[in-house]
Amino acid sequence: MADTAITVEGARKRYGGRNALDGLDLTVARGTVHGVLGPNGAGKTTLVRILSTLLRPDAGRVEVAGRDVVTQAYEVRLRIGLLGQHAALDEELGGRQNLEMFGRLHHLGARRARARAGELLTRFGLADTGRKPVAAYSGGMRRRLDLAASLVTEPEVLFLDEPTTGLDPRGRAEVWESVRALTGAGTTVLLTTQYLEEADQLAGRISVVDAGRVVADGTPDELKAATGGDRIDVVLRDAGHLGAAAALLPLAGVRVDPDRRLLSAPVTDRMAALSGVVRALEEAGIEAEDVVLRRPTLDEVFLHLTDRTKEAA
Amino acid sequence: MSTPVAYALSDSWTMTRRELARWGRQPVTVLVGLVFPVMLLLMFGYLVGGGRGVSGEYVDYLVPGMLALTMAFGLEGTMIAVTQDLNKGVVDRFRSLPMANGAVLVGRSAADMLQSAIGLAVLIGVGYALGWRANGGPGAFLGAVGLLLLFRFAMLWIGIFLALVAGRPELVQAVQILVWPVGFLSNAFATPDSMPGWLGTVVQWNPMSQTATAARDLFGGPGGESGHVWAALAWPLALLAVFFPLAVARFARLSR
Numbered sequence: 001m002a003d004t005a006i007t008v009e010g011a012r013k014r015y016g017g018r019n020a021l022d023g024l025d026l027t028v029a030r031g032t033v034h035g036v037l038g039p040n041g042a043g044k045t046t047l048v049r050i051l052s053t054l055l056r057p058d059a060g061r062v063e064v065a066g067r068d069v070v071t072q073a074y075e076v077r078l079r080i081g082l083l084g085q086h087a088a089l090d091e092e093l094g095g096r097q098n099l100e101m102f103g104r105l106h107h108l109g110a111r112r113a114r115a116r117a118g119e120l121l122t123r124f125g126l127a128d129t130g131r132k133p134v135a136a137y138s139g140g141m142r143r144r145l146d147l148a149a150s151l152v153t154e155p156e157v158l159f160l161d162e163p164t165t166g167l168d169p170r171g172r173a174e175v176w177e178s179v180r181a182l183t184g185a186g187t188t189v190l191l192t193t194q195y196l197e198e199a200d201q202l203a204g205r206i207s208v209v210d211a212g213r214v215v216a217d218g219t220p221d222e223l224k225a226a227t228g229g230d231r232i233d234v235v236l237r238d239a240g241h242l243g244a245a246a247a248l249l250p251l252a253g254v255r256v257d258p259d260r261r262l263l264s265a266p267v268t269d270r271m272a273a274l275s276g277v278v279r280a281l282e283e284a285g286i287e288a289e290d291v292v293l294r295r296p297t298l299d300e301v302f303l304h305l306t307d308r309t310k311e312a313a
Numbered sequence: 314m315s316t317p318v319a320y321a322l323s324d325s326w327t328m329t330r331r332e333l334a335r336w337g338r339q340p341v342t343v344l345v346g347l348v349f350p351v352m353l354l355l356m357f358g359y360l361v362g363g364g365r366g367v368s369g370e371y372v373d374y375l376v377p378g379m380l381a382l383t384m385a386f387g388l389e390g391t392m393i394a395v396t397q398d399l400n401k402g403v404v405d406r407f408r409s410l411p412m413a414n415g416a417v418l419v420g421r422s423a424a425d426m427l428q429s430a431i432g433l434a435v436l437i438g439v440g441y442a443l444g445w446r447a448n449g450g451p452g453a454f455l456g457a458v459g460l461l462l463l464f465r466f467a468m469l470w471i472g473i474f475l476a477l478v479a480g481r482p483e484l485v486q487a488v489q490i491l492v493w494p495v496g497f498l499s500n501a502f503a504t505p506d507s508m509p510g511w512l513g514t515v516v517q518w519n520p521m522s523q524t525a526t527a528a529r530d531l532f533g534g535p536g537g538e539s540g541h542v543w544a545a546l547a548w549p550l551a552l553l554a555v556f557f558p559l560a561v562a563r564f565a566r567l568s569r
Contacts, residue, residue: 052409056568077411088406090331092338104327105412107320133338149406 004066005030005157005188006051011060013046013212020046021057022212028190028205033183035203035220036192043212044192045085048161051190052082065156081150081158085165087142088149089134095121095145096130102152120148124178140171147178158182160191164198176201196295200224208305216305224296226304232273234263234281235290245286250276267293321413328407328420329427336428346390347432350383351439357502358443367504369535376440377457377532378501381525383432384465385496389489391425391472396485399476408567418564422469429465433458448533457531460545464524467549467556474560477567500525504536520548 006028013021020043028034036044049055051064053073062069065079082088089098096117103113121127124144134142143163150158160179164172179202183189193199199206200220208216208223216223232251236242239261246254251265251273267273270293281288296304336343358375367374398404398417407417447454475488498515500522505513516522527545530537 054405054408054568074411077409080409082406082409084402084405086402088402090335090403091401092335093331094338097334101327101331102406102410105324105407105410105416107323107411 003030004028005032005064006034006190007061007063008047008051009061011047011050011057011062013043013050013055013058015046019212021050021060023060024209024213026207026214028188030188031186032205033179033189033191033203035199035206036190036209037194037196037199037206038192038209039194042209044209045161046212047209048082048084048159048190048192052080052159053077054082078153079156081152081155083143083147083150083158083160083163085161087134087146089142089146091135092133094131094133095126095137095148098134098145099149099152102149106153108153116152120151124148138171139167140174143167143171143175144178147175151182154185155187157188157190160189162192162194165194172198200295210305223305229296230267230270231294231296232265232267232277233290233292233294234277234288236261236263237287237289241286244284245281248284249280261289317413321416324413324416325419325423328416329423330420332420332424333427343428346428347435350379350386350432350436353382354379354436354439354443367535370444372440372443372445373532373534374529374536375502376436376443376445377528377534377536378499378525379440380433380436380461380528381464381521382496382499382501383436384429384461384524385468385499385521386492387425387429387432387465388468388472388475389485389492390428391421391469392476392479392488393485394425395421395473395476396480396482399480400482404567414565415561418473418560421473422466425469426462426466430462433461445534449531450533453531453533456542457528460524460527460531460542460549463546463549464521467520467552470553470556470560474556474563477560477563495519496521500536520552523548 004027006026008024008026011021011024012019022043024043024047026034026036026047036047038044046055050057050062050069053069053076056070064076067075067079069076090101093101099117099120100113103116104110106113108116117130118127121130124147126141126145126148129137129141134145137145147160147163163179164175167175176198179189179191183202189202191199191202203220205217205219206223207214216226218226234245234249236245239258242256242258242261242263246256246263249263249265251263251267254263254265256263274291274293277291278288281291354375357379358372404417408414447457449457476485479485479488498512499519500516505516505522507513508516523541523544526536526538527541528537529535530539530541
C-alpha cells in the first residue's frame with residue numbers, strides 16, 4: 001500500500017457522448033516515473049484530470065497518495081502538482097507574482113511564499129525574467145514556469161500532461177532536463193505523451209492506452225522488444241530490383257512497399273545489419289537511395305499492440 | 314490562521330490581490346475602462362443632446378442614467394475576464410490546489426465591485442464638473458450609490474454565469490453586442506413617455522430603468538419617482554436569487 005502512489009481500478013468516464021475512460025486500470029509505484037502513451041483522444045487527459053481532482057470518475061476506484069480523489073479531494077490536492085496541457089498561469093502577471101500567488105494559495109504564508117518563489121525561479125533558470133509578464137515568455141520558459149508552479153510545495157505526486165507538446169526541440173530538451181532532475185528527488189511522476197521517444201527518455205514504465213483502456217504495460221525495453229525493436233529501411237533507386245534485393249539481403253521478415261521502393265525489416269544487431277545490407281547491395285550492384293536504421297514509430301508500436309489485443313480477444 | 318474560515322478569507326484576498334496586480338500590469342486597459350463611460354456621458358450630454366420628454370436640466374436626468382448604464386455594461390467586463398481565465402487553464406490550476414473552492418469567484422466579484430465603485434466615483438466627479446448636482450442629502454446620495462452597486466452586483470453574477478455556460482470567446486462577442494440594445498432599451502437617455510407605447514413598456518420594465526429612476530429620485534433630480542427604491546431593490550435581489558446559485562452550481566459542475 002505504502003509503495004503505491006497511484007491506484008486506478010476500473011475507472012470509467014463518459015465525456016462528450018463517448019467513453020473517454022472505459023474501465024482503465026493502472027498502478028504506479030512510489031518514486032517512479034510512469035509514462036502513459038497513446039494517440040490523441042485515447043483518454044490521457046481525462047485520466048490526468050481525474051487523478052488531479054478536476055473531474056470525477058463515473059465509476060471505479062481512484063486513489064492518489066493513498067487518498068480517494070472523490071471523497072478526499074482536499075487531502076489529494078495537498079499532495080499533488082499538476083502541469084496541464086495548456087499553461088496554467090496568469091499570463092498578465094510576472095513569473096514571480098505567479099509563484100508567490102500559488103504559494104499563498106498553498107497557505108505557505110506571505111514570507112515563505114516569497115522565499116519559495118525566489119528559489120524556484122533560480123532553480124528553473126528564470127531568475128532574470130521573474131518580473132516580465134508571462135505573456136512575453138518563450139514557450140520553453142513558460143513551460144518551465146508552469147512546472148515550477150506545480151512544485152511550489154514539493155508534491156508527492158506530479159502529473160505532467162503532454163509536457164512538451166507544441167515546444168520546439170530546445171524547449172523540449174529544457175523540460176526533459178527539469179523532469180529528470182525531479183525524479184532523483186523521489187517524487188512520483190505520471191507523464192502522458194504522444195511521443196514514444198519522450199516516454200523512452202523519461203519513464204521507467206509505460207502504459208499504452210487506446211480508447212480509454214490500457215492495452216499494454218511494461219518497461220520501454222519490454223515494449224520495444226514486443227514490437228520487434230529497431231528496423232532497417234532500404235529505399236532503392238529502381239523498384240524493379242526490389243524482389244532481387246529482398247532475396248539476397250541478410251535480413252529476416254522483410255516487408256516490401258513497391259510504391260515507396262522500400263524494403264523494411266526488423267533488426268537485432270544494428271551495426272551488423274547496416275554493414276551487411278550495404279555490402280550485399282554493393283556486391284549485387286543494386287543502387288540504393290537511402291539506408292536508415294530507426295526505432296519503431298509510435299504508429300508501429302501502437303498498431304502492433306492493438307493488433308495483439310484484437311488477436312487475444 | 315488555520316481554520317477553514319481563515320483559509321477561505323485569505324484565499325479570497327489572494328484572488329482579489331491577483332486582480333489588483335493585473336490592473337498594475339495593464340494601466341491602459343483600466344484607464345480606457347474608466348474613460349469610456351465618461352465619453353458616452355459627454356457624447357449624449359453635448360453631441361447627441363436632447364433628452365426627449367425630460368423636464369428640467371438634461372444633465373440632471375442623464376448622469377444617473379449613465380451611472381446605471383455603466384453598471385449594466387460591467388456585465389461584459391466580468392464575462393470577458395471569467396472566460397479568459399477558463400480558457401487559459403489557470404482556473405484548472407486553482408481547482409487543483411488545496412484552496413477554498415469559492416475564492417476564485419469571490420476574488421473576481423470583489424475586484425469587479427471595486428473597479429465599478431471607482432468608475433462610479435469618476436463619473437460622478439465628471440457629472441459635477443458638468444453642472445450636475447445631487448440635492449437629496451448625504452443619506453439619499455449614499456442610498457443611490459448603494460442601489461447602483463447592488464445592480465452592478467447582480468450584473469456581475471449574470472456575467473459569471475454566462476461565462477461559465479458559454480465558456481468561449483466567440484460567445485463573449487455576441488453578449489458584447491447584445492448588451493448595447495439592452496442597455497439602450499432603458500430610460501438612461503430619454504423618458505419612456507416619449508417613446509411609442511410598446512417600447513415605453515419594455516423600457517419601463519427593464520431592471521436598469523428601475524435603478525436609474527430610483528437613483529434620480531434619491532439624487533433629487535428630474536425623472537425620479539418615489540417608490541421606485543423598492544423596485545430597484547427587488548429587481549437586483551431577484552436576479553441574484555436566480556443567478557448567484559446558478560453560477561455557483563455551474564462552477565462546481567466543472568468537475569462533472
